[in-house]
Amino acid sequence: MNEQAPTILELMPDQLQRVLTAPARLWRSSLSLRVMVTILAVAGVLMAVGGAFILDYDSVDDIRDAVFVVFISALVLIAIVSLAIVRQVILELRRVSSVAAGVARGDLNRRLKVSGSDDLAMLAASVNAMAATLSGQIAKLEEASEMQRRFVSDVSHELRTPLTTVKMASELLEDEQDQFDEVTQRAVSLLHTEIERFEVLLNDLLEMSRFDAGAATLTLETTDLVSVVRAEIEQMMPLAIAQETPLILHAKGQVMAQFDVRRVQRILRNLITNALDYGEHRSIVVQVAGNDHAVAIRVRDHGQGFEPEQAERVFARFWRGDPSRKRNFGGNGLGLAICKEDAMLHGGWLEAWSLPGVGAVFRLTLPTDPSVGLMESPLPLRPPGMVWREDEIKSDGRGNLRVSKGAWNQDGTKFEDAT
């Protein structure tokens, strides 16, 4: 490759070249050969020195001295040689281990220089092969998931054009409703509702694909959370009144924090809509509180609730509570999943707690400054003062009394909280 003049070796025929360089290659390639040759050389030198001493002896003492000197020198030399060898092996192992650790950390482009063909060289080669396979697999996976994200995003966009046409047509029909008979009127109205539902689902899918692609960004503003919550509750009020559900805000003064107003509004809207849908017309309480590190919103309903084990699963995509439950509500199963992503984008938490028959609690906690992590929430998740009991049998002297699983107050009365 380079312009250097060829050496004599390079001018020879290939075969001869290989024969002549074989010992050198063997020496470079094999650690055990190097060790053996070194030990043999050391032993040879020592025997020669020892022999010289012994040949020159005057007395038995001299012989003893000579043997002693040879023995000590042999020990020292062997120690030095083995240290050197061990050092060489250890350095090599360290190199391998540092690269392996790098690969494990995700630095998949790191590779070892492989020289020779001994065990260490084989180890290095295997580590390289492993890293190469790993990085190949990861690239493949990344490509697949990127393709999937692109697919979702493209599908959502492609569906928009036909949806637009269909929606315009359905609105045109709706404008003419009074000219239709009753059955057709109902059909047009169903058509209209379902198109709206389809549109919401499409928007949610697109939003989800933005989160998956890491394309979601925060627009942070330092704002009073209480006024944002109050405005949202005022917006929801007509719906709450229509559903005959009391909607109550508990908040004092201002709660300042840095957050994305649009996303927090979306979370609130979802939580309140869910509470209205599942709250069975009993009161819904929204609390807002904050301290130096965190702010929180807590939405509490007193509806049918769900099993405590499902508290995590409600945030899963397309999760449905009780499969037998009638689906007469608007949600499409992506609402809470999107809310959770919104909260996590802030470095915050969105958590749920519930008991069947007691109601559900959803709590959003956001750090006052998204660059600082969360430690705790200013509001409790579980209703305060509640005791959770498993099934137990109590004896009161006259007979056994069954205390059933559920929530109780500390004084033993059935738990019903107002907060």
Added chain:
Amino acid sequence: MKGPQGQPKRVLVVDDDAHLAEMLQLILQRAGLETKWSATGENAVAAFRSFNPALILLDVMLPGKSGIQVCREIRAESGVPIIMLTARTDTQDVVAGLEAGADDYIVKPFKNAELLARINARLRRTSGTDVSQVTIGDLSINAQSHTVCRGGEQIDLTPLEFDLLLALARRPQQVFTREVLLEDVWGYRHAGDTRLVNVHVQRLRAKVELDPERPCIVVTVRGIGYRAGAPATDE
């Protein structure tokens, strides 16, 4: 919607989807507008020249020549109101459309009423009813002839830019928030995209300000919005 001589106003629909274009035309014709359809960006400019529409509905994502490019070419020769149709709310798309000179944009899928409201806002010209001659800074605006002059020299504005300038000039004492301008000039009844205002104020300033870096016709009121510059004292 009728033009000055009683004939219907014309709208050019540029969209590659035949069914959507047909549906759009049905809705527009039902509202009393005359329509023409152009399926490609390549034909759109020629169709604009021959049809001479009062407004253009332009899809951003066209095969071949893009909506952005079409918008730029039409804007180079006319101030005709252009409303972009877009399938995405992604920032780059919208901003690129506005910077190419679109007056407004509407995201698919939309409500018919919303579409018609935006079209009406662009077709309805603010004509001088109360005051026909207003001044803003050293500019004089004639609301009847839709002209703006600085010292006898006429400045060319698109109808939208004219409306924006006139809205500010009519109430020189008032500070306008972007939301109020969206309602007054663009006809938004609900919250709209305030970027519309920002982009068009920039475009307007580039035409009317002597030094767009230090505007004195359309003055920014920090944290609130915009107001008209003080009328020039007589020299």
